[in-house]
Amino acid sequence: MRIAVLADIHGNLPAFESALAAAKREAPDLLVIAGDVVNGAPDSRACWDLARAECDVLLRGNHERYVLDRGTPAGDPLWLGPRFRTLGWARAQLTDVLDEIRALPIALPLQPDVLLMHAGPADDHVNLYPWSDDGSLERVLDPATEALLVRGHNHLPFHRTLADGRLLVSVGAVGLSLVGRPEARFGLLTRHARRGWTVRHVSLPYDVDATLARFVDSGYLREVGPMAQVFLREIATGSHQLVPFVRFEQRWRAANDVHEDDDASLERALEAFLALH
Ligand SMILES: [Mn+2]
Incomplete structure (x- = not known):
């Protein structure tokens, strides 16, 4: 069996x-x-x-x-x-x-x-x-x-x-x-x-570039925004990005006194995360 x-x-x-x-x-x-x-x-x-x-x-x-x-x-x-x-x-x-x-x-x-x-x-x-x-x-x-x-x-x-x-x-x-x-x-x-x-x-191995291209071609990156970018990075590197980003974002909000919870603030948190990782 x-x-x-x-x-x-x-x-x-x-x-x-x-x-x-x-x-x-x-x-x-x-x-x-x-x-x-x-x-x-x-x-x-x-x-x-x-x-x-x-x-x-x-x-x-x-x-x-x-x-x-x-x-x-x-x-x-x-x-x-x-x-x-x-x-x-x-x-x-x-x-x-x-x-x-x-x-x-x-x-x-x-x-x-x-x-x-x-x-x-x-x-x-x-x-x-x-x-x-x-x-x-x-x-x-x-x-x-x-x-x-x-x-x-x-x-x-x-x-x-x-x-x-x-x-x-x-x-x-x-x-x-x-x-x-x-x-x-x-x-x-x-x-x-x-x-x-x-x-x-x-x-x-598999065609990783084909998967990454789908993020763009399908409109996913454009429509979903920062979190799609985090998944893309997790796939491209084969390493943890999602959980570290979510944890980073909480600390970043507290440290920078950010209270809005919208796409723009998430985008800024992701920029700060990517600059460090
Ligand atoms: Mn599961």
Whole structure:
């Protein structure tokens, strides 16, 4: 039994196409898309359509939830502001499939011994990192009993054999690499008759320039503004930009006594951030 797990595509179609082609060359028994198909790069809809067409199992990630809940009572009112404008761009492409997205599970057991998740068994945005200690891994995974636990979400590929012998696999991101260079990643899981499950973390180059060009050609940069620029930079460098920028912006507002919360102030914060990073 072999399972290919692709996660965290984030609207990056060239990366998704490369990862999908490489995964299919491996002829897995099952092709799983483990959530966060949308939001980030401009092509959420094209990635959604391709995921629906090509995968055997599709999970919902926290970014699907953000897109679904934006502008509804379940969403944070802040999500309507300039810092979350990328969600509006993605949602506008997905209006006719929102119910379908909502119906997807965030985790799915697969008989006899696999649990597929976006982030955790009962939580679509819990963080587990290569440096997380065994105790915190076990706390998150506690209710699950499967021999193989597979997740995405943190964009950092790693795996760990837990104290009770189960294998936890966190696959890298297809479309929003955070490993220090832009590349597409996915996980290939194989069950062996005697040794049980093993994992191969696959990394491959993709046409990054094509993705960056889509930011311009699609009108995304122009319409969405500073936050699209932050995503572009995260894709171009394959390194954390979004979280550092959001943290920087809070400090920058306080230090410069900026109270407006609009595109212009966000633009100024981004200029200051880029000058330092
Ligand atoms: Mn996620």
